Amino acid sequence: MSEQNIHKNKETRGFQSEVKQLLHLMIHSLYSNKEIFLRELISNASDAADKLRFRALSQPDLYEKDAELGVKLSFNADAGTLTIHDNGIGMTRDDVIEHLGTIAKSGTKDFFAKLSEDQSKDSQLIGQFGVGFYSSFIVADSVTVNTRAAGAPADQAVCWHSSGEGDYSVEDIEKASRGTEIILHLREDEKEFLSEYRLRDIIGKYSDHIGIPVFIQTAERDEEGKETGTNKWEQVNKAQALWTRNKSEISEEEYKEFYNHVSHDFAEPLAWSHNRVEGNQDYTSLLYIPSKAPWDMNNRDSKHGLKLYVQRVFIMDDAQQFMPSYLRFMRGLIDSNDLPLNVSREILQDNKVTQALRKACTKRALTMMERMAKNDAEKYQTLWNEFGQVLKEGPAEDFANREKVANLLRFSSTHSEVAEQTVSLADYVERMKEGQDKIYFLTADSFSAAKNSPHLEQFRAKGIEVVLMHDRIDEWLMGHLPEFDGKQFQAITKADLDLSKFEDEEEKEKHKQTEEEFKSVVERTKSYLGDRVKDVRTTFKLQDTPAVVVTDENEMGTQMAKLLAAAGHDAPEVKYILELNPEHALVNKMADEPDEEAFGRWVEMLLGQAMLAERGSMDDPSQFLAAVNKLLA
Incomplete structure (x- = not known):
């Protein structure tokens, strides 16, 4: 009343x-x-x-x-x-x-x-x-x-x-x-x-x-x-309090209802894990994987989803010390009997109990996802579609669990050529060709750009699968994921790419001879471009494309430079290597051009095309357009 x-x-x-x-x-x-x-x-x-x-x-x-x-x-x-x-x-x-x-x-x-x-x-x-x-x-x-x-x-x-x-x-x-x-x-x-x-x-x-x-x-x-x-x-x-009850006494419906209460989310959770641990540590955890991403998930400073209780007394929301940032979408609570009741965020930061609980909660969360990926691929795909972008932060943030997180990652690839990210790295390794010892990947602005990249031509011709990465975070991810299952990653846009192991002796001999014959054209192109490119080379990885640009193994890639620029950082200038396809009609037409001015127009057109395919832009579009117009006229 x-x-x-x-x-x-x-x-x-x-x-x-x-x-x-x-x-x-x-x-x-x-x-x-x-x-x-x-x-x-x-x-x-x-x-x-x-x-x-x-x-x-x-x-x-x-x-x-x-x-x-x-x-x-x-x-x-x-x-x-x-x-x-x-x-x-x-x-x-x-x-x-x-x-x-x-x-x-x-x-x-x-x-x-x-x-x-x-x-x-x-x-x-x-x-x-x-x-x-x-x-x-x-x-x-x-x-x-x-x-x-x-x-x-x-x-x-x-x-x-x-x-x-x-x-x-x-x-x-x-x-x-x-x-x-x-x-x-x-x-x-x-x-x-x-x-x-x-x-x-x-x-x-x-x-x-x-x-x-x-x-x-x-x-x-x-x-x-x-x-x-x-x-x-x-x-x-x-x-x-539900988490204090015996698991065998709690129905599935009660777990779902408690999730709604603790998360303020009315959708059902994808999965949960309720654990009581006694011994060196004495705590209870109840962790949930939501079915929908929170609105601010992509903000790394957003609130985490765990509540902290000490001896069943509520201490704080957003207890981020107990879960790494790449698992910030997890919901639930942890109730510790080992922490003091007057614990603060500052005390939690360097507390040994906190570190042990964080390690245990992280392991529990990853195990939940591993089981889901193994036993219910459809449900895991739902998880990936909602939280995949955040999970990709894991290899850089959590070195101890890098292999576990890598197993959970999903990508597009040339195997299925659909935009939905359904291919695991384990799937890729299982399908590798005989003699293949590297995982080939390509990063791009979009799935369409990746799927239609000229860098893929020889891979398709030789039946070699390539992982297609088209999320903004992917270039950064690959900087922290050098290998998987003992296999090195290889970006197919790098100059050190070598596909000769997939060629027979006759092909190798033919390519060696063509490269020798084409040396003068390479030198002539280098002389024209000067320091606008890092180098000019021949390549045999192309079929329908006359030229591409690539970067040295240790040079920053195009996507990383774009990522830094979008974040407002001063990205260093990327120096490209121009690779010419000596078996393409346009390249041969350029090679046969005796007039230096006309030769220069061919070089401008081929370099401009290659830069558009790689970056989606060029430094001087007017120079490219003038060359194309004169060639067409």
Whole structure:
């Protein structure tokens, strides 16, 4: 029931523009799963209790440790109100304005960008983006929040009220107890939530596993089942933290529901792992792999998904010390009995227990993915499509597990020639030709650019598979992944590429003779280009293409230079080697040209074509165009 409050110092404030959009969406669009509002509000109340327990470690006078923390639900059918009351940390006036008047996350635009016409999917985004409180307006035409921060006097409580339009009011009130009371004034067509049985059903479905009791106000009945006219509080949920229970007692559905609670994600997880470890270390971990990437996953500074508990006391969200950055998409918690209750992020940084737990959690997460890749390729492909870009950070970040991470990587290749990344490095090695001792790869801006690269011509002719890498991170990845399964990686755009082992003696002799005959053309081309290129050579890896440019083995590649430039860094100039195909008609026409000026035009055209194919641009397009126009004329 609502407490009696004395109101003063009232002010009306406008919502942040993104909140206006969000409220409009809640009120007018998201009706597919209306009951989520209660799950979100109870989950927020549970968080408030966790925060109070943590704050009380350093300020024990904030609450009596023996006093039971909980959530109470009551409703008034006549007034059409549903009230959710907790005795957790509460909020100050500044907290109320910050948390209920704005959306602090910078990704609000991403939230709206992800919305679609599929409202069932849209509702899954609500908790993920930290806007769960506003789901109240799916069922309520106005919401009142009365709150008092733990440790604050009774006359420093605050009342927040809004009808979900453009503004809200804030005023000081007196409130007898700490915590937060949310009063929902339900719409006429949402009165189903004024039913004890409906509320019990929702609590059992979504909140059975949270660590504090949830009470519902129910009418007392006599022995004949008739209401006596008085009310009592009855606990509805188990109120036992799920991870503390025996695995054999927990159903699959309960694990999924707990994932929804701990991650604020309404989609089902792909997999989870629940482990209790005793011995040198004493801890419990419950790790989940989500089925959808969080909106800010590509930001390496984004919040990690693990919560830290010490002896079942909540300590912190975003416990990034327990999982490497390339696994930041993992969700769940770790509950340690070895860390002190007053542990801070600074203490965690260099703590030996932390390092051991990080190693164990990383191993557990990678094992989950390995099993999925081995036993359910379709499900693993879903994982890869969502999180593959982040997993590619692993070999550079986690040397100890580099081989394990490499086994999890997926790419496109010339074997299937589809853009979807489905080929593992183990698949590639298994299909290697007899005598092949290197893994050949090509990096490019896009799958189309990779698939149609002239560098692939001889590989296709000889039936040699090439890994096609077209993610921006791939060039950087290959700088930290020199080998796999004892096989060296070889970029096919490098000058040290040697395919002679796949040629017979007759071919080798023919190429040697052609190279000797073509020496004068190479020298003539070098003389014309001067220091515009690092070198000019003949190549026999081409069929339909007259020329390509390549880089030395230790020279920065094109894609890495583009990556650095896109990041705002000064990338060193890449010096290319021009390779000419002596068996191509255009190259032979150039070679036979006696006029030096006309010869120069042929060189400009061939170099320009090669640069376009490799970089998608050239230093002086006008010079190339002038040469082509004169040749055509």
